[in-house]
Amino acid sequence: MLTSRPSPAMFNVIMAVVILAALLVTSAQPRTAMPQIGLLEPGHPAVRSHLVEAFRQGLRELGYEQDRNIAIEAYYAEGKFDRLPDLAAELVKRKVDIIVAATTPAILAAQKATSTIPIVMTTVGDPVATGMVASLARPGGNITGLTIVAPQLSAERLKLLKEAVPKISHVAVLWDSANAHEVIGFSEAEDAAQGLGVRLLSLEVRSPDEFEGAFAAMTRQGIDGLFVFENATNTNYRKHIVALAAQMQLPAMYGLREYAEAGGLMSYGPSLLSNYRRAASFVDKILKGAKPAELPVEQPTTFDLVINLKTAQALGVAIPPTLLFRATEVIK
Numbered sequence: 625m626l627t628s629r630p631s632p633a634m635f636n637v638i639m640a641v642v643i644l645a646a647l648l649v650t651s652a653q654p655r656t657a658m659p660q661i662g663l664l665e666p667g668h669p670a671v672r673s674h675l676v677e678a679f680r681q682g683l684r685e686l687g688y689e690q691d692r693n694i695a696i697e698a699y700y701a702e703g704k705f706d707r708l709p710d711l712a713a714e715l716v717k718r719k720v721d722i723i724v725a726a727t728t729p730a731i732l733a734a735q736k737a738t739s740t741i742p743i744v745m746t747t748v749g750d751p752v753a754t755g756m757v758a759s760l761a762r763p764g765g766n767i768t769g770l771t772i773v774a775p776q777l778s779a780e781r782l783k784l785l786k787e788a789v790p791k792i793s794h795v796a797v798l799w800d801s802a803n804a805h806e807v808i809g810f811s812e813a814e815d816a817a818q819g820l821g822v823r824l825l826s827l828e829v830r831s832p833d834e835f836e837g838a839f840a841a842m843t844r845q846g847i848d849g850l851f852v853f854e855n856a857t858n859t860n861y862r863k864h865i866v867a868l869a870a871q872m873q874l875p876a877m878y879g880l881r882e883y884a885e886a887g888g889l890m891s892y893g894p895s896l897l898s899n900y901r902r903a904a905s906f907v908d909k910i911l912k913g914a915k916p917a918e919l920p921v922e923q924p925t926t927f928d929l930v931i932n933l934k935t936a937q938a939l940g941v942a943i944p945p946t947l948l949f950r951a952t953e954v955i956k
Contacts, residue, residue, distance in 0.1 A: 658691075659911055662720035663698040664712055664730045666705060667860040672698075672726075678897040679724065679746070682904025701730070703832070703860045708733035716741060722907055727856040728803055731756055735767060742916045744906045745769030746899050749805025749855075751921060760921040768919040769906055770899045772854065772879075777927075778809035779816035781892050784929065785849060785877035786820045788890060788936075788943055792849035792875065796825045796842045798865070799853040806853050813851065822849075832861050839868045847874065854879030854893065862886050875941055884930040884955060889939065894924035928952040 663679070665672045676698050680690065688694040699711040712733040715723050723738070725731045726746045734743050735756060748771050751757045758764035760771075786792060797813060799806045810826070817824050825845050827838040842850070850869055852858055858865060859880065866887045869876045875889050884891040906919060929947075932955040936943050948954060 659694050659722070660718065660720040661694060661696045661907060662715040662718065662723050663696065664708065664715065664723055664725040664734055665698055665700045666703070666708065666727045666730050666856045667700065668702045669698070669700050671860060672700065675726070675746070675896055675900045678900040679903055682901035683907065685901075686904055686908045688904075688908070703857075705729045705856070709736065712737035722910055724903055724907065727859075728754060729856055731767070739766055741766065742910045743767040743769075744903050744910070744916075745771070745921070746903045747772045747896060749773050749803050750808065753804030753808075757921055760923065762918065763921055764917050766916050768916040768921055770902055770922045770924075772894050772896070772899065772924060773805045773809070774894075774923050774925075774927075776812055777879075777893065778812040778851075781877050781879065782813050782816045782820065782822070782851060784890065784892050784947070785851065785875065786822060787947055788931075789849060789875045789941055792822065794823050794825065794845065794847050795849035795851050796827050796838075796845070796847045796874075797851045797853070798827055798829050798838060798858060800830050800855050800857065801828055802830065803853075803855055806855065809853060824851075830857060832857065832864070835861065835864060835868060839872060842872065842874070847872075850874045850876035852876060852878045852883065852888075854883075859883075862888070870935070870938070873939055875936075875939055881928050881930040881953070884932045884935075887935055888932060889935045889941065890929070890931045892929045893927055895926075895928055898926075899924075930955065 663676060690696055701707040701711060708730050716738045722742045722744060723734045724744045724746060725734045728748055731745050731748055743766055746769060750773060752759060756767050799810055801807055814824060825847060827841060829835060829838050852865060862883045863886045878888045878891040879893040880896060881891050929951045930953045931943055931951045
């Protein structure tokens with residue numbers, strides 16, 4: 625049986641129809657854009673980059689790879705908190721899918737910039753008291769994530785400092801009453817101080833240029849111990865604080881291991897690295913359709929006690945063996 629070939633004109637028509645059909649099928653398929661994640665960091669890259677890397681590691685463990693199936697970009701305020709609103713606005717302008725923010729100032733800036741883009745908190749004090757979420761169990765808005773505060777944490781820190789250095793009797797507290805969780809924490813420390821026979825000196829610091837004055841006040845008041853809250857200002861300038869404490873030969877308790885690693889005597893608190901890795905799971909759930917309003921905010925359940933023996937020796941402090949045994953890490 626003989627078959628005739630289509631004419632050149634007919635062949636062109638057929639090919640045009642095939643190409644058009646292919647284009648229609650392609651356009652009908654849903655397009656999956658690479659998720660864009662924006663990190664809003666209050667400090668300097670040199671100080672915060674290890675935390676950002678922990679977040680990236682958490683995402684890699686969940687199957688996300690930079691520039692393959694996710695895009696991640698970090699914005700740093702470099703300790704200038706007045707830049708945070710502009711940086712948050714820039715992330716919104718870029719239409720990122722999720723904002724991951726650290727510390728109360730950055731989270732509040734992100735919250736003011738958007739009520740629709742999901743926000744994941746990596747480190748925050750009391751998100752309920754500051755109005756970020758309605759409750760820990762049901763955040764109710766576009767914000768969820770992790771806190772670094774647990775009940776009676778300040779009391780336990782003061783007890784550990786007293787156990788390490790039994791002779792202390794007058795402890796300065798570097799804090800900021802503008803942070804709601806520090807108000808609660810300071811009250812807890814006051815209650816604990818009474819039972820420990822310790823007097824507290826309240827010294828509020830809200831900017832780095834106030835540290836020198838605060839330590840001068842400690843000298844005048846005859847302070848023999850130091851308690852430092854882990855707010856954004858203190859953490860960004862922790863090396864400066866640790867250096868000033870060393871000059872005054874002050875044994876000090878800090879809220880995060882990064883202080884002990886910088887030369888502070890001891891720290892007790894949750895791991896920021898763990899929080900950042902855990903934040904990746906919130907991002908994963910949201911990208912898969914979960915709503916921030918329904919993802920409970922997580923509180924820390926495990927805490928690290930880090931003791932710097934080099935600093936203890938420099939201060940002439942003999943850490944009790946029972947305390948060393950309880951330490952998560954001893955820096956020699």
